[in-house]
Amino acid sequence: MEEQKVTPKQVQKPGGGPLAAVWDFFASVKLTVILLIVLALVSVIGTVIDQTEPAKNLQMLAGMFGPANAQGALEFLVKSGLTNMYHSWWFVGLLSMLSANIFVCTIERLPRTIAIVTIRQEPLTDESLKSVNMKDEKRMKADASSVKEKAKAALKSMGYNPKEAEVDGEIHLYAEKGKLTRWGVYVVHASILVVFVGALIGSFWGYKAYVQIMEGQSVDAAQLTNKPLLRNLGDEVPLGFQVRCDKFELETYASGMPSGYYSTLTVIDGGKEVAHKRIRVNDPLDHKSIRFFQSSYGPAPGNAILILGISPKQGGEEKFIEVRQGGTVPLEGTPYFLNVGQVFANVVMGPEGPVVEGNEYEGSSGANVVILDKDKNVVETIAALQRFPSQEPKSVPFNIHIGDYKVGPGAKYYTGLQVTYDPGVWVVWIGCILMVLGILIAFFTSHKRVWIRIKPTDKSASTVTIAGSVNKNKYSFEADFKKLVEKVESH
């Protein structure tokens, strides 16, 4: 097949100067295609370079440039915004260009669409017959008015509402449908701008924070975990009301794997208890558009009991000892003591070592185990793990591993809540709905026009001309058109 080329329509702008040049630059659909592809390409970078924590890239960089240069390479990445790429000035710049592109293209094309949509359909002429997509002509052995009735019925049965006219003794029927579907593309493009506006509102006025509440206690502020444009990371955000955790519950499957966890929260606003809800993952508490998500949990300090497996480095039998979180026990056969610091119920192995997963339970615990000398001075701290190999201590001839982890009977828990506030989210959803509607209209509907001209040749015969035009989806229109022709010309 020959490669077809469609020459883009040139809109002649009066005047000139730099402003017009910028306008013309953004008026091009070629720019759209380039921008979309460039956005796709640079987005790839952000999936290779870890965006959550710059230091997570050290290992990869060490592999690429050697361990000696890794730190320098990381600094370069951080400076150029590559470790927080999707918020860097140049990525935001690309999105702004896309927005400008959409805006200018829309304005450029608007007059033509308005013209098409407002213009009234005219009866068929020999001139206009030349530019239609489909036509059919036949002599029929029937008089004009009976052909007209049949044609009218055929049009109506296919959902058209025909207009009639008589020009020079010829009978004209003509109808169109789906005129407004021409706006589908505009809806799609506007929806993208709407989504952007919603995202902007969120990044200026919204925030994401985290708070831990012990059972029975309450809080009135949370710590920011992302950086909204108008605040600093780590800032406390006042909630404007108090939240109390009345109770935390953990449910398990028969296998012991947690199947769900619940916190019963009470909101105290202006000294009154105004809301009360048992929340769980996926089902947050919402007060004044601030949402509290169940995100993690753990035993309140001093409530976890670790069973540590102690095995001699040169081999030998493993011994188990129980240590309460925060407690200190002597390490048999050495002058050292072990102290258990923070305990995490959900540790996974990241590419660079163990990480605590805030959100998902992994059935694998970890703890910081501190090795103390006889005067209780800290010698070293190791990460002891349950499912993965623990860090090897240097000061003692033993390896320390978590054998199991339990929570003492009647123990108290803390609930870890993610706090989010995003005033732009509804704007984003409206944009999304518009986008889907717009795409459906743009792809699957079309503006169809049909004309029927009946020319009486004598008393009992006439020539029928049927013509049709469509702005897209020609194939399905072709089938429709054939059906119409059959209906009109059948006996």
Place this chain on the structure above:
Amino acid sequence: MAFDINIKFFEIATFSYLFAMVFYICYLAFKNQTVGKIASGITYFGLLAHTVSIGVRWWESYKMGADIGHIPISNLFESMSFGAWTIILIYSLVEMKYKNRTFGAFIMPVAFLAMTYIFVAPNISKGIEPLVPALKSYWLHIHVITSFLGYAAFAISFGVSLMYLIVNTQEKDRVYFFWTVCIGLVVAVFAVLIADAVQLTQSVFAQGQGKHMMEGSFRSSIPAVVALSYVFLVAILAVSWALGMKIRDMLAGFANTSEQLDEVAYKTIAIGFPLLTVGIITGAVWANSAWGTYWGWDPKETWSLITWLIYAAYLHARLTRGWRGKRAAILSIIGFLAVIFTFLGVNLLLSGLHSYGAAG
């Protein structure tokens, strides 16, 4: 395992797709209508078995316990199986509508290899597992289903576009180079996946550490294995390049359909694009209801956006700049390579938050 009737049907479906693939290739080679009809028959049979497998798995999950029961699209095995099922389903519909069996030889290998891989890979669990709490959401199901339907449509557009390029090849030019390399890459990736699965029975995966793809080949700790893998890749590419003209001759008899191929490739993208859009949006709704953020730029999300952008570029190039034929076909192929990466690469090469897709 008590609950493995679904696996039996899965096996039947996999073998059916293998036989269908052989028959479709023979159909191309000998242009015999009966062979083509047999190929279609086997495909429909496989699709039926596959449907039963998914349905039975669903039922079995409820039999295991009311709190375990869930629609079977929650781990890598289930979602890949569902993906292959949608590919075959959409392919069957396209085959019936366009009365053209030529794409079968391109679609069947994709489904067959995907299913074989998830079946033999030791790090992909085939069992029915309880869902972690975050995954119990209807939005998530709609998200997975629409995304997969979209990806399946793109898979077909990929097969059809590849075929378009092949039948329109006259000489060993740049386009020839492009499509032979694509075929070579796809074959090599799947060969490596299967080699991985066969080799790495215990060593890396058993400790729950290595979850990366290609640790049995390109990312092996043994230099000789790495070297061999590269030799193998180059060899496959060379073979594909050398045999390209043979492949073209095999398909040349269908050259008169090339305009139809172009049209089918576009139509399937026009179906896939809205589905992917809905998929991304429902994913965002789910993320917002589960984590409080609708978009987190995690690798999986970002790759689905990359895919979306590529197909948006395709649509604009085609509808407003008049791209047809070879250029459009190349863009459609690149789009599907991004789909494959979204699917396999992100899960197995990059790490992400999406536990339902993660291996293990």
